[in-house]
Amino acid sequence: MFITRILQNDRGGQIMLAVLALVLVLVPVLNLLVPEGSFLHMPTYLVTLLGKYLTYALLAVAVDLVWGYLGILSLGHGAFFALGGYAMGMYLMRQIGDRGVYGNPELPDFMVFLSWKELPWFWQGFDMFWFAMLMVLLVPGLLAFVFGWLAFRSRVTGVYLSIITQALTYALMLAFFRNEMGFGGNNGLTDFKDILGFSLQADGTRVTLFVLSGLALAGGYLLCRYIINSKLGRVVVAIRDAESRTRFVGYRVEHYKVWVFTVSAMLAGIAGALYVPQVGIINPGEFSPLNSIEIVIWVAIGGRATLYGAVLGAILVNYAKTVFTGLMPESWIFMLGALFVLVTLYLPQGLAGLVKNLKENRWLQNFSRRAQA
Amino acid sequence: MSEGAHLRQTEAGQPDASHKAILYLEDLNVSFDGFKAINNLTLYIDSGELRCIIGPNGAGKTTMMDIITGKTRPNSGQAWFGQTVDLLKLSEPEIANAGIGRKFQKPTVFESHSVAENLELAMHGNKSVWYSLRARLSGEQHALIDETLHTIGLTDHYHQQAGALSHGQKQWLEIGMLLVQKPYLLLVDEPVAGMTHQEMERTAELLTSLAGKHSVVVVEHDMDFVRSIANKVTVLHQGSVLAEGTMDEVQNDQRVIEVYLGE
Numbered sequence: 340m341f342i343t344r345i346l347q348n349d350r351g352g353q354i355m356l357a358v359l360a361l362v363l364v365l366v367p368v369l370n371l372l373v374p375e376g377s378f379l380h381m382p383t384y385l386v387t388l389l390g391k392y393l394t395y396a397l398l399a400v401a402v403d404l405v406w407g408y409l410g411i412l413s414l415g416h417g418a419f420f421a422l423g424g425y426a427m428g429m430y431l432m433r434q435i436g437d438r439g440v441y442g443n444p445e446l447p448d449f450m451v452f453l454s455w456k457e458l459p460w461f462w463q464g465f466d467m468f469w470f471a472m473l474m475v476l477l478v479p480g481l482l483a484f485v486f487g488w489l490a491f492r493s494r495v496t497g498v499y500l501s502i503i504t505q506a507l508t509y510a511l512m513l514a515f516f517r518n519e520m521g522f523g524g525n526n527g528l529t530d531f532k533d534i535l536g537f538s539l540q541a542d543g544t545r546v547t548l549f550v551l552s553g554l555a556l557a558g559g560y561l562l563c564r565y566i567i568n569s570k571l572g573r574v575v576v577a578i579r580d581a582e583s584r585t586r587f588v589g590y591r592v593e594h595y596k597v598w599v600f601t602v603s604a605m606l607a608g609i610a611g612a613l614y615v616p617q618v619g620i621i622n623p624g625e626f627s628p629l630n631s632i633e634i635v636i637w638v639a640i641g642g643r644a645t646l647y648g649a650v651l652g653a654i655l656v657n658y659a660k661t662v663f664t665g666l667m668p669e670s671w672i673f674m675l676g677a678l679f680v681l682v683t684l685y686l687p688q689g690l691a692g693l694v695k696n697l698k699e700n701r702w703l704q705n706f707s708r709r710a711q712a
Numbered sequence: 713m714s715e716g717a718h719l720r721q722t723e724a725g726q727p728d729a730s731h732k733a734i735l736y737l738e739d740l741n742v743s744f745d746g747f748k749a750i751n752n753l754t755l756y757i758d759s760g761e762l763r764c765i766i767g768p769n770g771a772g773k774t775t776m777m778d779i780i781t782g783k784t785r786p787n788s789g790q791a792w793f794g795q796t797v798d799l800l801k802l803s804e805p806e807i808a809n810a811g812i813g814r815k816f817q818k819p820t821v822f823e824s825h826s827v828a829e830n831l832e833l834a835m836h837g838n839k840s841v842w843y844s845l846r847a848r849l850s851g852e853q854h855a856l857i858d859e860t861l862h863t864i865g866l867t868d869h870y871h872q873q874a875g876a877l878s879h880g881q882k883q884w885l886e887i888g889m890l891l892v893q894k895p896y897l898l899l900v901d902e903p904v905a906g907m908t909h910q911e912m913e914r915t916a917e918l919l920t921s922l923a924g925k926h927s928v929v930v931v932e933h934d935m936d937f938v939r940s941i942a943n944k945v946t947v948l949h950q951g952s953v954l955a956e957g958t959m960d961e962v963q964n965d966q967r968v969i970e971v972y973l974g975e
Contacts, residue, residue: 566845569846569847570832570844570847571844571845573832573833574844576825580822581820581822583804584820584821584822585833586804586805586808587781587805587814587816588808588833588834588889589808589809589893590805590839591840594840594841595844
């Protein structure tokens with residue numbers, strides 16, 4: 340089959356997707372079918388938390404595609420994630436209708452508050468689900484395309500490129516903070532009621548969003564793996580390792596870079612769109628440069644250029660974040676920094692590399708041989 | 713093929729070498745911050761010939777290669793590939809696809825790919841993004857890879873990671889990558905630097921076997937090596953041609969002895 344062919348030489352991916360499939364079946368059962376009082380019942384907040392992790396994992400896969408394989412260290416992928424989130428948020432805002440505090444059927448609350456009289460042109464169409472979903476892909480994709488076209492054609496690479504991606508997300512953050520931009524300023528978009536007529540508070544909707552996040556992660560993973568396995572993927576790695584050589588062999592390097600960068604941005608946009616209805620808010624804080632740097636840390640900890648390492652890193656680091664920000668909120672940022680330093684020094688290939696090394700370890704091999712005998 | 717400037721990724725037609733020469737460099741000038749790297753350089757390469765270019769450090773050999781492959785633009789002058797392709801109007805990939813292949817001084821192969829994959833990537837054909845996404849090697853292309861591996865003597869290393877090859881093997885792989893590009897003109901920069909004597913002989917054989925089918929330009933420092941392959945040698949000095957002829961003629965040229973061989 341098509342999927343088995345994509346995963347042919349990808350042991351880590353096979354395991355990851357098998358675990359994901361199991362979780363996608365188990366979680367809905369434990370939440371919806373097991374009665375509430377039972378010991379095995381999974382509370383809905385946990386389902387949503389896991390759903391959030393899955394969207395982060397998809398975002399990390401998108402970053403691994405450009406960083407691990409193409410060698411572009413993007414410190415601005417949070418921007419594409421946030422833009423996808425805003426597109427979804429705008430749809431959810433329009434769904435509120437006249438149930439807002441001011442009861443205006445046409446205008447979201449914050450616009451009434453700013454005493455705007457009519458819906459700005461860029462909000463038109465977002466009451467239609469299909470249009471909003473199209474924008475989830477198109478807005479991050481178009482921004483990545485234009486940005487990539489300008490940057491890669493001028494052959495901006497390395498640290499300089501990282502810095503301008505960082506500047507991109509920072510500029511967007513400042514812009515979205517302004518009330519006049521028309522995206523709710525400081526507060527962002529929130530107080531969502533329902534999506535396609537289903538209440539966002541209902542368990543069934545939460546579980547559906549969780550499952551959709553899982554499916555999006557699986558789909559995004561397979562897409563990236565398919566790209567990496569193709570000749571295009573080999574060209575991309577060639578660009579990472581010897582860019583000018585690739586050019587002299589006859590490839591238009593900037594076309595490849597723009598293409599991959601755009602695909603990655605669209606995946607990040609999808610992740611953002613699934614994130615927003617689960618956490619119930621999108622605000623300019625998502626554009627914060629720190630967020631984009633965190634994504635890179637997830638990928639580094641999980642292991643670059645493996646894809647499944649990105650998934651592993653995103654989920655583990657965010658789980659740790661949930662635990663430790665609960666225990667000692669102040670210390671998390673230092674722990675994250677320390678983790679990043681330690682991984683860079685002692686595990687340059689991340690957790691995925693550690694697993695690989697352990698598997699090749701002589702001692703372990705002997706051990707398992709003895710165990711078999 | 714008349715619109716040289718509009719050459720796209722599609723397979724290029726054969727360059728028009730009807731006037732015998734395949735490469736025309738005329739009155740080229742390049743200066744970097746006032747330093748004249750290339751000074752009124754005029755040079756013609758005939759179709760099918762094997763030409764060696766020698767000259768002391770800073771004579772402009774590598775800069776000349778950079779102009780031909782589109783990496784450096786000259787301040788003035790002309791560079792034509794055949795009668796119709798104006799090299800000064802094309803980008804690096806366009807020049808590569810028009811049929812000029814280049815081997816660098818430092819061997820640069822794609823280290824994390826296998827030997828066969830290196831050849832696959834270098835192979836002539838459609839190199840656009842969407843095409844690459846769906847591209848599969850045809851039987852013909854597989855055969856070309858096998859044949860090329862045989863030519864460069866790396867058949868046993870088909871699946872080996874290119875980064876794990878020895879220095880000499882990397883040089884050959886790079887020549888192999890040039891061959892599958894099916895270029896009409898090969899530019900080879902210092903192919904035997906750092907090679908053992910045996911490897912050098914093997915490389916000499918390889919390059920002489922290529923001439924005729926392709927035009928080959930070799931830049932080299934090693935005089936013994938140049939003598940073993942060249943029938944025509946061009947000496948560059950301070951960015952222009954100092955002398956041209958057979959190795960013996962050149963070696964007996966008084967000016968050449970002064971600037972170069974006499975050192």
